Amino acid sequence: MRIVAEHLSYTYNEGSPFAVRALDDVSLTIEEGEFYGILGHTGSGKSTFVQHLNGLIRVPSSLKKRKKKPKKGQPVPPETVLNVGEFDLTKRDTNFRALRKKVGMVFQYPEYQLFAETVKEDVAFGLKNFAEKGEKPSEEEIGRAVRDALQIVGLDYGEVAEKSPFDLSGGQKRRAAIAGVIVTKPEILVLDEPAAGLDPLGKREIMELLHTLHREWCKTVVIVSHDMDEISENCTRCAVFAEGKVVYDLPPKELFQKGEELTALGLDIPLTAKLVLALKERGITVDCDFTTEDFIQKVLALKGGGA
Amino acid sequence: MKDVAFGQYYPVESFVHKLDPRLKLLFLIAYIVAIFVATNFYGLAVCAFVLILAVAFSRVPVLKVLRAIRGVLFLVLFTAVLNVLFHTGETVYWQYGILCISKEGILFSVFFVIRLVLLVVCSSLLTYTTTPVSLTDGIESLLTPLKWIRFPVHELALIMSIALRFIPILSDETGRIMNAQKARGADFETGGLIKKIRAVVPILIPLLLSAFRRADELGEAMDARCYMGSKNRTKYKKLTFGWRDAIGFLLGAAMVTGVVLLRVYLTGVV
Incomplete structure (x- = not known):
């Protein structure tokens, strides 16, 4: 499923003194199979954008019965397009339930959404909700799906399935919560700051988990983050949001070439990009793709074939 | 992110917004007293005039202020109908058993409706123009x-x-x-x-x-942070009376006096 957004704008509390323009004429295409990163400060509109992808925030035109006719003499605003696969999210009669089954969404601190008595029940929540009417999945099917989901996120079914989700450790809770989203095998998986609040090891484990999911389970993965290292190490392409607009839409290798421009926008750059810049100032050019491994390789090569 | 505006606070800068919350609270109490002291339409007219003045100087859109009535609309209409039907008077237009519609009854119910509307509008004007935080500050101080x-x-x-x-x-x-x-x-x-x-x-x-x-x-x-309650605490925002509050106080005092005088000298209009 391909995600296409054109001229997408969104204002919170429209028409009141609290109005905040969160998205301003955003156009973005995410191809099937990408590991896509969305970068930006708090309040840059990145979370607002991803919540559009499964219809949690609706395109205004999809809520109105009749389209507003533009006044005469005024320029006609460009038409908003928002397609996720075959779903047209600007239409009123879009099947949002079917859409949400295809587009899984993991919110920030997903462990705070756990609620059921056992981990198994919690993970099965989405599975039961998305089941078609009259086709209730059997206990056996549910059990199998939950087992698979827990296994891929790295939890042991036998150990945790009958436990209360509140008795798990922090990292386990997050994994269980992610299992609760991916259990329906969504084609697109969107994660908002999946590694927030974890220690470096936990972060790496979560990113590894996402790669596993990307390989085996969800065709497209979109992560929202402000951690540059996370993006530079993992993504195939990424967009930078600033004040509701998309400023860059490039592969990380090209994006972090623009180290100085990003710093000017008030954004951090990955450690490797900082080192490349520092070396450049001293007249040493390192041409790497900004992953730690590649950077070390290239520097060692410059030093003379690896010491 | 999408911060639901709590309560009804309407964030603009205005004369009324800048008033001391204590004064606004006292003014509301005085206003409620005045409304119930007023026993004739002249007294209510004074109260209504003061409220219109306050709304005008608060820069809160009139429609927004009137929307506050929506919540009590049913109550207002219900009491109005009851008053019309059960209040007996001299000039009777229609009668059926104990139900009757009279001139006095209609006047009385109009009077009652105005009273309720003024009451609701005035108290919601307080919440439109005062943040919850300064309201609690004011209550604490009072x-x-x-x-x-x-x-x-x-x-x-x-x-x-x-x-x-x-x-x-x-x-x-x-x-x-x-x-x-x-x-x-x-x-x-x-x-x-x-x-x-x-x-x-x-x-x-x-x-x-x-x-x-x-x-x-x-x-x-x-x-x-070793929070110990009220002992020896200083305030970040000190409440002080200013010239605006003096004007507000004078207006409130004038209104109450006017209503009392109208009651004493113009009895029996309603």
């Missing part, structure tokens, strides 16, 4: 005399402001949890009563947990 009888005024005000502060946080949190469960296919809109109640569980449990967690964190944070 209740200070109760400290003499060892009433924990400061603690009461603190409880009020924490409760008020938590409303937008918890409402945000509710939105977030609802979205998370909706993304997992939860459906809060369709189905019968039982189904709807069951659908609330996945929101309620995480919400309760989060409220307890936040309460714990806040308690610990206060403890870590």
Whole structure:
């Protein structure tokens, strides 16, 4: 499923003194199979954008019965397009339930959404909700799906399935919560700051988990983050949001070439990009793709074939 | 992010917004007294005039102010109808058993409706123009005399402001949890009563947990800063009376005097 957004704008509390323009004429295409990163400060509109992808925030035109006719003499605003696969999210009669089954969404601190008595029940929540009417999945099917989901996120079914989700450790809770989203095998998986609040090891484990999911389970993965290292190490392409607009839409290798421009926008750059810049100032050019491994390789090569 | 505007505070700069919250509270009390002291239309006219003045100087849109009436509309209409039907008078237009429509009855019910509307509009104007925080500050300051009888005024005000502060946080949190469960296919809109109640569980449990967690964190944070309650605490925002408050006070005093005089010298108009 391909995600296409054109001229997408969104204002919170429209028409009141609290109005905040969160998205301003955003156009973005995410191809099937990408590991896509969305970068930006708090309040840059990145979370607002991803919540559009499964219809949690609706395109205004999809809520109105009749389209507003533009006044005469005024320029006609460009038409908003928002397609996720075959779903047209600007239409009123879009099947949002079917859409949400295809587009899984993991919110920030997903462990705070756990609620059921056992981990198994919690993970099965989405599975039961998305089941078609009259086709209730059997206990056996549910059990199998939950087992698979827990296994891929790295939890042991036998150990945790009958436990209360509140008795798990922090990292386990997050994994269980992610299992609760991916259990329906969504084609697109969107994660908002999946590694927030974890220690470096936990972060790496979560990113590894996402790669596993990307390989085996969800065709497209979109992560929202402000951690540059996370993006530079993992993504195939990424967009930078600033004040509701998309400023860059490039592969990380090209994006972090623009180290100085990003710093000017008030954004951090990955450690490797900082080192490349520092070396450049001293007249040493390192041409790497900004992953730690590649950077070390290239520097060692410059030093003379690896010491 | 999408901060639900708590209560009704309408954020503009105006004469009324800048008034001391204590004055506004006292003014509201005086206003309520004045409305009930007024026994004729002249007295009410004075009150209405003062309120129109206040609304004009508050820069809150008139429509927004009038919307406050919507909540009590049913009550107002209900009492009006009852008053018309059961209030007997000399000039009777229509009668059936104990029900009758008379000139006096109609006048009385119009009088009553105006009273209620003024009451509601005035109290909502207070919340439109005063943030909850400064309102609790004002209440704390006005209740200070109760400290003499060892009433924990400061603690009461603190409880009020924490409760008020938590409303937008918890409402945000509710939105977030609802979205998370909706993304997992939860459906809060369709189905019968039982189904709807069951659908609330996945929101309620995480919400309760989060409220307890936040309460714990806040308690610990206060403890870590050696919070000891009211003793020897200074205020970040000191309430001071200014020229605006003097004008407000004079207006309020003039209104109450006027209403009282009108009552004494013009009895029996209604």
